[in-house]
Amino acid sequence: MTGAPDIRSAGRRQTMALSIFLLIQTLAAVFFVGDVIGDLREDPGSVHFIFEAFVTGTLVLGILFGAFALRRTIELLRAQDQALAVARGALSDVIDRQFQSWALTPAERDVGFLALKGLDVAEIAELRGAAQGTVRAQLTRIYSKAGVSGRAQFAAFFVEDLLGEGVPTQVAEAS
Amino acid sequence: MASPRTRSIAPPVAPPDLWDPVVRLTHWGVAVAVLLNALVTKGGSLTHVSLGWLVMALLLLRLVWGVLGPAEARFSAFPPNPVAAARHLRQLLSGQPGYYSSHNPAGALMVYVFWAALAVVTATGLILTGGATPMRVAAEKAAVASGDWSALIVKSDGESSDDEDKGLRHTAEEVHEVAANLLLFLAALHVAGVVLESRAMRRNLVKPMILGDAHRRK
Numbered sequence: 001m002t003g004a005p006d007i008r009s010a011g012r013r014q015t016m017a018l019s020i021f022l023l024i025q026t027l028a029a030v031f032f033v034g035d036v037i038g039d040l041r042e043d044p045g046s047v048h049f050i051f052e053a054f055v056t057g058t059l060v061l062g063i064l065f066g067a068f069a070l071r072r073t074i075e076l077l078r079a080q081d082q083a084l085a086v087a088r089g090a091l092s093d094v095i096d097r098q099f100q101s102w103a104l105t106p107a108e109r110d111v112g113f114l115a116l117k118g119l120d121v122a123e124i125a126e127l128r129g130a131a132q133g134t135v136r137a138q139l140t141r142i143y144s145k146a147g148v149s150g151r152a153q154f155a156a157f158f159v160e161d162l163l164g165e166g167v168p169t170q171v172a173e174a175s
Numbered sequence: 176m177a178s179p180r181t182r183s184i185a186p187p188v189a190p191p192d193l194w195d196p197v198v199r200l201t202h203w204g205v206a207v208a209v210l211l212n213a214l215v216t217k218g219g220s221l222t223h224v225s226l227g228w229l230v231m232a233l234l235l236l237r238l239v240w241g242v243l244g245p246a247e248a249r250f251s252a253f254p255p256n257p258v259a260a261a262r263h264l265r266q267l268l269s270g271q272p273g274y275y276s277s278h279n280p281a282g283a284l285m286v287y288v289f290w291a292a293l294a295v296v297t298a299t300g301l302i303l304t305g306g307a308t309p310m311r312v313a314a315e316k317a318a319v320a321s322g323d324w325s326a327l328i329v330k331s332d333g334e335s336s337d338d339e340d341k342g343l344r345h346t347a348e349e350v351h352e353v354a355a356n357l358l359l360f361l362a363a364l365h366v367a368g369v370v371l372e373s374r375a376m377r378r379n380l381v382k383p384m385i386l387g388d389a390h391r392r393k
Contacts, residue, residue, distance in 0.1 A: 012196075019196035023204070026239075027232040034228070034308045067197075067236075067243040074195050074245050 011077040018070050025063050032056040095158060102145045111138045116155060193383050198248050201237040202384060205230055205293065209358055221316060224300070225309040231297045234290065247276055253283035260284045272375050279372070285365060292357045299351040303344065 036056050039049045095116065099109045114124045121139070125132040139151070148154045194202075208226045216223040241250045259280035266272050272279065278286055304312060373380045 012193075016196040016200075019200050022197065023200055023232065023236055026236040027229060030228060030232040030235060031308055031310070034306065035310075038306065038308070038311070063236075064239065064243065067239055070197070071243055071245050078245075 008077075008081065011073075015070065015074055015077070018066070018073070022063065022066050022070060025059065025066065029056065029059045029063055032059060091158070098158070102142075104142060104145060108138050108142050108145075111135060112142050112154075115139060115142075115151060116158065193386070195245055195248055197236065197240045197244060199384055201233045201240070204233045205237075206362070208233070209293075209355075209362065213355055213359055219303070221309060221313055224304055224307070224312050227297055227300045228309055230293060234293050234297065238290070252277035253280070253286065255284055255287050256280050257284060267371065267375055270375055272372060274376075282365075282368060282372075285361060285368070289358070289361050289365075292354050292361065295354040296351060296358065299347040299354065302347040303351060 032052070033056055036049070036053050039046070039052060043049060095113070099112060104112060110128065111124055114127065119127070121132050121135050124130075125135045128135065143150060143154055146154060146157065148157060208230045212223055212226050212230075216226065240248055246252055253275075260283070263272065263280045267281075277283070307315070369380050
């Protein structure tokens with residue numbers, strides 16, 4: 001489950017790179033403005049001055065837009081972070097409650113969670129320090145308590161809620 | 176300014192886990208440049224002038240960010256409010272500082288004074304160099320070094336009378352030094368404040384200014 005932190009640190013690296021770029025741009029703009037003011041004192045009417053002033057103005061505008069875009073990116077990253085945390089918490093709440101209503105024993109709950117995370121029987125057995133036969137028996141009991149035919153249906157039980165009415169609409173769109 | 180929204184009630188999450196990259200860059204950039212210029216580089220040297228221009232760029236970027244940046248970096252998140260600052264200091268002394276999502280009111284006040292001092296230092300620095308960019312300073316120095324003294328003559332042959340010019344330069348120099356010393360004093364005060372506040376809040380306030388919890392794995 002290293003996916004989320006990776007996205008996060010990638011986003012951080014990206015915003016940091018953008019900020020450094022923004023700083024270099026600002027530095028360049030400050031130098032140019034200083035130069036333009038120097039030219040202004042010497043010869044305000046020259047083509048050189050007008051052109052340079054135009055370029056500098058464009059650079060400053062670019063910085064402002066860049067800063068604004070960076071702000072949006074930072075806020076977007078934060079919103080995603082928060083949404084992800086909420087979704088994660090909500091899903092594990094839902095699973096917890098469902099396991100309770102099926103009256104799973106604590107051991108069965110653990111095995112159920114691991115199965116939902118995609119671990120196979122051998123891995124679960126190794127993690128729990130139990131025999132594979134035990135895990136297989138526990139899984140069978142979980143499936144029968146939940147009234148599902150097997151692992152696929154067991155996982156689908158929770159995914160289905162998240163999908164909402166995804167299937168019918170997509171079929172309708174396709175036709 | 177009644178009950179600013181910077182005051183969060185529950186849960187106490189303050190200040191941010193990680194300041195945004197622009198705030199961090201400008202903070203450490205200014206810190207390093209000011210320390211170098213105050214303690215290491217020689218006044219009027221090319222390095223000194225270049226660092227001064229860098230500080231000017233950092234300050235401008237931070238001020239732009241104070242309008243365009245994310246919520247906790249904007250001026251509206253930490254308005255200058257001496258009354259709130261005094262209240263915060265009293266709370267700090269009693270060991271129960273309030274929580275704020277941006278700078279605390281005392282820190283905010285210091286931030287504004289610091290920016291003002293930075294602006295004064297750069298402005299007087301510009302007066303002292305005649306607004307010459309580092310490129311121009313380098314060119315003049317190279318010209319003088321090669322025996323062409325005309326660069327110096329053009330400068331002192333300016334529009335205003337020499338006496339007036341000298342008076343202005345003298346004042347600028349004085350102000351430049353006083354403001355620079357003020358910066359060092361404020362920096363020391365700032366470090367002391369961070370230490371005190373971190374102790375009182377039992378929270379490392381330095382980490383959010385460096386990498387936050389970027390390397391924390393759950």
